[in-house]
Structures are given as C-alpha cells and as structure tokens.
Amino acid sequence: MIPKHPSESLTILTDLVLPSETNPLNNLFGGELLARMDRAASIAARRHSRRIVVTASVNHVAFNRAVPIGSVVTVEAKISRSFKSSMEIYIDVWIEDRESGLRNKANEGIYTFVAVDDTGRPVEVAPIIPETELEKQRFDAALRRKQLSLVLAGKMNPHDATELKALFS
Numbered sequence: 696m697i698p699k700h701p702s703e704s705l706t707i708l709t710d711l712v713l714p715s716e717t718n719p720l721n722n723l724f725g726g727e728l729l730a731r732m733d734r735a736a737s738i739a740a741r742r743h744s745r746r747i748v749v750t751a752s753v754n755h756v757a758f759n760r761a762v763p764i765g766s767v768v769t770v771e772a773k774i775s776r777s778f779k780s781s782m783e784i785y786i787d788v789w790i791e792d793r794e795s796g797l798r799n800k801a802n803e804g805i806y807t808f809v810a811v812d813d814t815g816r817p818v819e820v821a822p823i824i825p826e827t828e829l830e831k832q833r834f835d836a837a838l839r840r841k842q843l844s845l846v847l848a849g850k851m852n853p854h855d856a857t858e859l860k861a862l863f864s
C-alpha cells in the first residue's frame with residue numbers, strides 16, 4: 696500500500712459552545728467535547744484509510760483547561776501512526792481568544808480507530824510517514840501507547856509489551 700503523510704488526514708472542526716452543551720459552571724460538558732473529538736478523529740481515520748472506521752479505544756484524554764460558554768473551539772485531528780488495521784489519532788483542542796484571535800491549547804486526546812469491511816472485519820490500512828518533528832515524536836511513542844491500551848483491555852499479555860517493559864528497564 697502507498698504510504699501517506701499525517702497531513703493528508705488532517706481534520707479541523709470549529710464550533711461554538713452553546714448553553715445546552717455546558718455544565719453547572721457554564722463550561723463545556725466533558726462528554727460533548729469527547730463527542731466532538733470522536734467525530735474529528737473518525738473523519739481523520741476515514742481520510743487515511745478510505746474505509747469504514749470504528750472507535751476501538753479512547754487511550755488518553757486530558758481536560759487541562761475548562762472551556763467557557765460562548766468559546767470558539769477548534770478540534771484538530773490527525774493520524775499519528777497506523778499499524779495493520781488500527782490507527783492512532785492525536786487530537787488537539789484549541790480555544791480562540793475573542794479579542795486577539797490567538798489560539799490557546801486547551802485539551803488533547805488520543806483515540807484508536809480500526810478500519811473494517813462491510814461485515815465489520817478489520818482490514819489493512821496504509822502505512823504512515825511522519826514529516827514534522829512533532830509528528831515524529833508522536834509516531835515514535837504510539838507503539839508504547841498501543842501496547843498499554845491492549846494490556847489494559849486484557850488483549851495483550853504484559854510480558855509481551857516490549858515497549859512498555861523498556862520504559863522500566
């Protein structure tokens with residue numbers, strides 16, 4: 696399969712935070728942000744694989760900053776690494792300052808999607824070649840995150856998680 700670059704899957708969703716999407720502190724409800732991240736990640740995975748894709752795992756989410764009502768929120772998703780049928784998608788969440796227009800990083804997440812055929816069976820996806828320094832860092836750490844996710848899901852024996860073991864040796 697012809698390799699692709701992460702930029703080919705880049706997906707950017709920009710939207711407002713409306714009153715119906717907030718918690719009692721008038722900040723964006725966490726589940727609403729997770730849904731926006733899932734949507735962006737799903738489109739990125741589809742752009743990379745050109746297949747039906749399903750969410751296999753939410754590997755990591757950090758709600759570092761609250762997102763106030765009325766904020767303009769941008770969710771950016773890109774494939775950080777592809778394996779056989781699975782793809783790790785890295786999602787950065789930005790808030791736009793109303794007056795300056797500058798963007799501040801608010802949150803981030805890492806999801807795993809799997810490409811499947813019409814019957815839901817996993818199918819192979821194209822390899823990925825990272826280009827920027829950040830893309831290379833995320834690519835290099837992705838195998839460790841995949842092993843951690845599989846161990847936590849009970850789908851991999853910890854003894855086989857070579858990348859994780861290397862962290863502690």
Ligand SMILES: CC(C)(COP(=O)(O)OP(=O)(O)OC[C@H]1O[C@@H](n2cnc3c(N)ncnc32)[C@H](O)[C@@H]1OP(=O)(O)O)[C@@H](O)C(=O)NCCC(=O)NCCS
Nearest residue numbers: 749750751752778779780781807809811817841844845848
């Ligand atoms: C995701 C799914 C297709 C995996 O199917 P499976 O029968 O477990 O298939 P496999 O064991 O061959 O795994 C397929 C790939 O997913 C990866 N995978 C499975 N579970 C994973 C997890 N928890 N974390 C990371 N990767 C995972 C496997 O490592 C494998 O990757 P690879 O092919 O790149 O090496 C299947 O579990 C499924 O359809 N789940 C429901 C998805 C869904 O409905 N999502 C929306 C939730 S509402």
